[in-house]
Amino acid sequence: MSIQFNDETFRDDYSFYNSERAIKRFPFPFHEDSYMYSVNMEQHRGGPADSVYEKRFDVDEHYVAEMRDRAMVLADDPLRCQSLPHMTLAGWDLLELIMVSKSEDYPDLFELHRDGNNWRWINKPLGIDDSFVFLDETTLPYGPMEYITRQAQGDFCVLDQRDDNLWMDAGMVTTQADWSLDFDIGMNFFEWHAPVPLAHEKGIFVRALKFLLNIQQGAPARRLNWTMTVNPLLDTSPENYHKWGIQKTTLTPENIGAKQHLRVELQTFFRLPRSNALVFPIRCYLCSFQDIMTVPKWGRRLHRVVRDLPVELATYKGFIDNRPMMLDYLKNFDDGLETSAGIWPDLDTEPPLQT
Amino acid sequence: MSGAEKIAVTVTDIVPLNDLVTRFEFKSTDGSLLPTFSGGAHTVVEMQDGDITRLNPYSLMSDPMDQTAYTISVRRDDEGRGGSLFMHSKVSVGDQMVISYPVNLFSLDLRAKKHLFIAGGIGITPFLAQIKQLERFNGHWELHYACRSESLGSYVDELTSHHPNETHVYYDDQDQVIDLANLLDGQPLGTHIYVCGPKGMIEWVRGTAAGEGWPREAVHYEEFLAPQPGKPFEVKLAVSNKVIEVGEQESLLEAMEREGVDAPYLCRGGACGQCETNVIDYAGNFIHRDHWLDDAEHANGQKIMPCVSRFEGKVLVLDR
Numbered sequence: 001m002s003i004q005f006n007d008e009t010f011r012d013d014y015s016f017y018n019s020e021r022a023i024k025r026f027p028f029p030f031h032e033d034s035y036m037y038s039v040n041m042e043q044h045r046g047g048p049a050d051s052v053y054e055k056r057f058d059v060d061e062h063y064v065a066e067m068r069d070r071a072m073v074l075a076d077d078p079l080r081c082q083s084l085p086h087m088t089l090a091g092w093d094l095l096e097l098i099m100v101s102k103s104e105d106y107p108d109l110f111e112l113h114r115d116g117n118n119w120r121w122i123n124k125p126l127g128i129d130d131s132f133v134f135l136d137e138t139t140l141p142y143g144p145m146e147y148i149t150r151q152a153q154g155d156f157c158v159l160d161q162r163d164d165n166l167w168m169d170a171g172m173v174t175t176q177a178d179w180s181l182d183f184d185i186g187m188n189f190f191e192w193h194a195p196v197p198l199a200h201e202k203g204i205f206v207r208a209l210k211f212l213l214n215i216q217q218g219a220p221a222r223r224l225n226w227t228m229t230v231n232p233l234l235d236t237s238p239e240n241y242h243k244w245g246i247q248k249t250t251l252t253p254e255n256i257g258a259k260q261h262l263r264v265e266l267q268t269f270f271r272l273p274r275s276n277a278l279v280f281p282i283r284c285y286l287c288s289f290q291d292i293m294t295v296p297k298w299g300r301r302l303h304r305v306v307r308d309l310p311v312e313l314a315t316y317k318g319f320i321d322n323r324p325m326m327l328d329y330l331k332n333f334d335d336g337l338e339t340s341a342g343i344w345p346d347l348d349t350e351p352p353l354q355t
Numbered sequence: 356m357s358g359a360e361k362i363a364v365t366v367t368d369i370v371p372l373n374d375l376v377t378r379f380e381f382k383s384t385d386g387s388l389l390p391t392f393s394g395g396a397h398t399v400v401e402m403q404d405g406d407i408t409r410l411n412p413y414s415l416m417s418d419p420m421d422q423t424a425y426t427i428s429v430r431r432d433d434e435g436r437g438g439s440l441f442m443h444s445k446v447s448v449g450d451q452m453v454i455s456y457p458v459n460l461f462s463l464d465l466r467a468k469k470h471l472f473i474a475g476g477i478g479i480t481p482f483l484a485q486i487k488q489l490e491r492f493n494g495h496w497e498l499h500y501a502c503r504s505e506s507l508g509s510y511v512d513e514l515t516s517h518h519p520n521e522t523h524v525y526y527d528d529q530d531q532v533i534d535l536a537n538l539l540d541g542q543p544l545g546t547h548i549y550v551c552g553p554k555g556m557i558e559w560v561r562g563t564a565a566g567e568g569w570p571r572e573a574v575h576y577e578e579f580l581a582p583q584p585g586k587p588f589e590v591k592l593a594v595s596n597k598v599i600e601v602g603e604q605e606s607l608l609e610a611m612e613r614e615g616v617d618a619p620y621l622c623r624g625g626a627c628g629q630c631e632t633n634v635i636d637y638a639g640n641f642i643h644r645d646h647w648l649d650d651a652e653h654a655n656g657q658k659i660m661p662c663v664s665r666f667e668g669k670v671l672v673l674d675r
Binding site for chain 2: 085086087089135160161162163210214216217218219273274275276
């Protein structure tokens, strides 16, 4: 299927929008009417046609605009992309994984031609046609990780595995939910997760690390995570908190449906074969409350989840102050009917909103 | 399904190296390229030996960049339960087999300024792949390789001819011994040690390095244990609601698999931790043989690694 790429922005005038198709395939993160942390991992081996799970690296209508936004973030702050010296081989692993996956999964958009180590990469949406020598950094305009992640949606953490732990030793992080690669670089799994409330006490991170250390070649995994963002901002970084944090105070009952976005991360995990490192792509999807409300099941459920979320989590996710206003809006879309299990919209089977 | 992903392969070459060791080459049966891997990775080879399915891990020794074929070297163990004997006596060129995707529990620490490899006997195999990986990136390495005798020195000729300055070989029957304390003392800062060989050698290297003040993180080792035969015993599996008998020649893990219980595993050699199983009740003695659980866990009777460990006693109930 050919994709029509949106001409849109994630800053200033915020012209970002989701088409009807994009709303239907939005990865709504709540499989039931409440939410608590869990090690909610599953195998990442495709999914329903046109869902965000279908391909190894989902490409959607926001691709070109997101790559334009990433280039602007990097121009302002080059430290959003870092790779410690021992991670170069993992960078080549990632380049190979993305190029092979995209050229196989989207042959109309991407082509990879390989003759031994002489490779030619064609990226039609971004107008790129580069020939280079695989494993020879001097033949690319950037290091291998930076080169390929300037052409791939979502953030990428490349984790070294040693001493029974994972280490944040490389990454491209420009669309993050309020964490900083420059701060976390070189930290291990427990160190970079230290700020998360409640999950440590539940032993979530010990179990999650054990799972991740055992992810093997050919068997990638995935999970969803979520938070809330006012305005369709990709770059909600601590470095720029002074710019976006204050926007949380601009919500009004009139604009909340358009301005308040549910921010969902599709997190995937792949073992990288040549380096034995682990790559952790974090793909961000944004959807405004008013667009989510076009799916009756999601409207009912989002109200119940936001209403019943523990205070610690609403605080950590940064919307405790706006929660009353959110609930005033969301309650209009909750008629008290039961909801079907699972995350899918179920538009054909779930009843419309009863008024 | 437990274990790593599987690959259908055909045996394309068998080369006896000496009295004990034979090399096997595998290519993908459907002609596709094999996955690349990192030096130090192993594959689990499935062997259909009559009614018995044997699953043995072997280090990949071929060039990690070469996707056309994998090679392993198998040392014949006449005292073992038969996996290596099966490979030596029953596998022929052209046979179709199933192997697992590469799994690496012994990878290089790519931060190292220098990689110091210490090998004993068949423990040379993971280093052969690591050396090929490092050579491609101009890595700095040195190998100290102890063999029983010249006639049993697998790959000595290849190593000394290609890497005369990096390779140091020691023959037991000529009373040549690695001067370990001196060797460790002379290493530049940023050196990492890797040891693969018999249990005694691994303990010797780890103990000496610890005594010389080397950080634990800079000393890497790999030892695959083969399950040892033992007295038969009975196990109750609480989740599966089955009572099974573990035979003299099979491991607890193999007995569960024979009974159709999908138990997790990766290395099958007591190293990776994947098959760790909770004990619900027991009356008797555990024979722990893994090096995954620590001494306290071996003593408290709450966990067992069914790939290599056994039990003697009246009652054993597992959470599986």
